Amino acid sequence: MEPLRTHQGLVYPLNRSNIDTDQIIPKQFLKRIERSGFGQFLFYHWRFDDAGNPRPDFSLNDPKYKGASILVAGENFGCGSSREHAPWAVQDFGFKIVIAPSFADIFKNNCVKNGILAIQASEDQVQTIMKNAEAREYCLTVNLEDQVVSDNEGFSLSFDIAPYPKEMLLNGWDEIGVTLTYEDKIEQYELLYK
Template structure:
């Protein structure tokens, strides 16, 4: 998994509350078990019309935000079903950080397993960053995981809280498999001893 340390990039403003996982990646795209190729279908029903053509007004279709790495949204982001395809689609599009007042628990934890940093900030701070992001690609926002800060384009910084273990995993690029592999020597030692003690098993 890619490490997350510090990014400075364009933030796309999506001032909507209760953005659910079906809005993030509709159910018809859940047939794959690959984590790649889903970015083109991110926010499909808001991004494309009935003929599959881009809707120019949608934020990620606007030239300033096509390469956004940060998404700023309203409260309860990622609610709905627990599909892991939602963070897969965000990451495949290029979104590495989501900033919102609150998240659905399962989506929040799935983000960390896929290299995305979900940051919860008070409503007024999210609104300030939303306004800053509305200025377009010249308003670049910096997210510093080590120091737990988000800085607007004018230098205004906001601090955020994060579980120390989840922070460690993102900084080191460790998903569940990566964490297990860190213990491979202990696992091998246990299995060798176990077979010696119980050869009939």
């Protein structure tokens, strides 16, 4: 995974609450065993009609959000089943940051394990970001080291993150990467018991 320290990106507002993992990535697309290729199916039933044509009335299909890397959504984002495919789809589509008033715990943990920063912000802060992103092309800068989200117009919010997931994201480590930081100790242990 790539380290995440400071990220500046275009914001995509998805003003809906209780978006579950079945809406993020529908079950029929879960047949792959690799982590890549799921982005094309993100929010599939909202983005495409039954014939597979893009729905012009769904905002993510609007060209003004092309290349967005910060997703802002309503409360309880990622609820539902505990499939890891949901953050895979979010990441593969190009989102590096998700901001919402609340997240399902399993989804939030799966985000960290896959290099996505899930930021919990107040409802008022989320609505401010959404209104700005709905009105125009709107970018945010996310500084993980300082735990601050800001724009160039005076908006700023601080967010909390536990030390362990913060270290994982800052260093680009998944759980195997964390284990490998102890490789020399593991080798020493193995030498003792050969």
